[in-house]
Amino acid sequence: MNYELIKKFLFNFEPEVAHSIAEFTFKNFANLNFILDNLEKKYFISDPSLKQNIFNRDFLNPVGIAAGFDKNGTMIETLMGLGFGAIEVGTVTPEPQVGNDKPRLFRHPKYDSLQNAMGFNNNGADKLKKEIIKLFPYKIPIGVNIGKNKITPESEALNDYKILINEFKDLSDYLIINISSPNTPNLRDLQNETFLKELFSLSKELTNKPILLKIAPDMDKKQAIELCTFAIESGASGIIATNTTVDYSLIPNAKDFGGISGRVLKEKSFNIFKAIAKELITHESKPVLISVGGIDSPKEAYRRIKNGANLIQIYTSFIYGGPILIKKINEGLIKLLKEDGFKNISEAIGVDL
Numbered sequence: 590m591n592y593e594l595i596k597k598f599l600f601n602f603e604p605e606v607a608h609s610i611a612e613f614t615f616k617n618f619a620n621l622n623f624i625l626d627n628l629e630k631k632y633f634i635s636d637p638s639l640k641q642n643i644f645n646r647d648f649l650n651p652v653g654i655a656a657g658f659d660k661n662g663t664m665i666e667t668l669m670g671l672g673f674g675a676i677e678v679g680t681v682t683p684e685p686q687v688g689n690d691k692p693r694l695f696r697h698p699k700y701d702s703l704q705n706a707m708g709f710n711n712n713g714a715d716k717l718k719k720e721i722i723k724l725f726p727y728k729i730p731i732g733v734n735i736g737k738n739k740i741t742p743e744s745e746a747l748n749d750y751k752i753l754i755n756e757f758k759d760l761s762d763y764l765i766i767n768i769s770s771p772n773t774p775n776l777r778d779l780q781n782e783t784f785l786k787e788l789f790s791l792s793k794e795l796t797n798k799p800i801l802l803k804i805a806p807d808m809d810k811k812q813a814i815e816l817c818t819f820a821i822e823s824g825a826s827g828i829i830a831t832n833t834t835v836d837y838s839l840i841p842n843a844k845d846f847g848g849i850s851g852r853v854l855k856e857k858s859f860n861i862f863k864a865i866a867k868e869l870i871t872h873e874s875k876p877v878l879i880s881v882g883g884i885d886s887p888k889e890a891y892r893r894i895k896n897g898a899n900l901i902q903i904y905t906s907f908i909y910g911g912p913i914l915i916k917k918i919n920e921g922l923i924k925l926l927k928e929d930g931f932k933n934i935s936e937a938i939g940v941d942l
């Protein structure tokens with residue numbers, strides 16, 4: 590597979606059209622077992638040094654696809670074949686919604702970055718459930734990222750999360766609360782202690798399933814540490830840091846709306862992640878920490894792991910680098926772990942903190 594050629598073809602289209610072409614192709618690969626088998630043989634890396642048991646599930650490698658790529662759970666089998674060790678589907682909302690007005694997805698190829706203002710366009714909880722139930726029990730861990738509908742007022746947001754936890758608690762390996770997207774008006778206002786306390790005490794009543802909180806990178810470190818510690822002490826099983834940024838100064842002539850992801854987010858995301866990890870890695874509840882934002886190489890993945898990440902995720906670098914990048918990251922990690930004398934990734938987690 591020559592991804593440079595595929596990319597050249599796809600980049601002729603508007604980004605969202607390119608995504609639909611990829612989705613159509615990925616969906617149809619799922620009906621062709623010989624293609625999936627071949628992909629898996631070529632791209633899926635598993636090695637004893639990469640294997641971890643988290644949430645009572647085997648993660649054969651630590652590289653996951655971040656939320657937003659497979660919002661409707663239609664591409665799981667192909668993404669697995671392309672080498673991802675875990676898949677986060679969603680963000681799903683209780684009811685289907687169309688998202689924000691188009692155009693709402695932009696490339697910044699000079700910066701290996703994307704800017705999106707999608708606004709949780711998705712087919713809704715019922716449709717996602719129908720898709721993923723077909724694959725249950727899953728071959729690899731599946732996280733379901735949940736968010737509130739745009740029309741749900743802030744005062745009723747909790748009820749949307751309640752509906753979604755009930756819908757997906759038995760169909761996911763872990764759930765992710767998304768209150769960090771910049772594209773749903775006032776959503777980030779829910780990143781406060783009162784809401785988190787209510788949310789996690791409700792979650793505990795509904796399920797024992799691990800529930801993680803995904804946070805934005807646009808907070809100062811102190812604020813992020815306080816919020817994440819509070820979430821963990823209220824019952825969250827882990828933190829995913831980070832979502833996209835609204836710091837439009839990172840790219841000259843960036844749009845002044847939506848969230849930026851990719852290479853220009855790397856340091857911002859790393860710094861927030863590291864600050865949180867430093868605080869939480871010794872926490873008695875042993876939260877699972879997932880780093881996402883600008884990861885584009887084995888070296889960067891390893892840096893996140895050494896700074897406390899149990900797992901990592903990618904989105905934008907997958908668009909620019911293609912499936913071979915997943916393989917490169919995994920193979921690179923095997924080599925880097927070996928060079929440093931670690932038998933398993935778990936020994937390397939947090940050594941730089």
Ligand SMILES: Cc1cc2nc3c(=O)[nH]c(=O)nc-3n(C[C@H](O)[C@H](O)[C@H](O)COP(=O)(O)O)c2cc1C
Nearest residue numbers: 655656657680705831832850851882883903904905
């Ligand atoms: C087009 C697009 C759509 C996204 N949609 C979601 C989403 O629905 N839910 C979510 O939690 N994050 C979403 N994200 C954020 C990613 O999951 C990730 O946190 C962010 O892009 C940073 O990682 P990256 O630099 O590897 O892309 C989206 C990102 C992009 C580029």
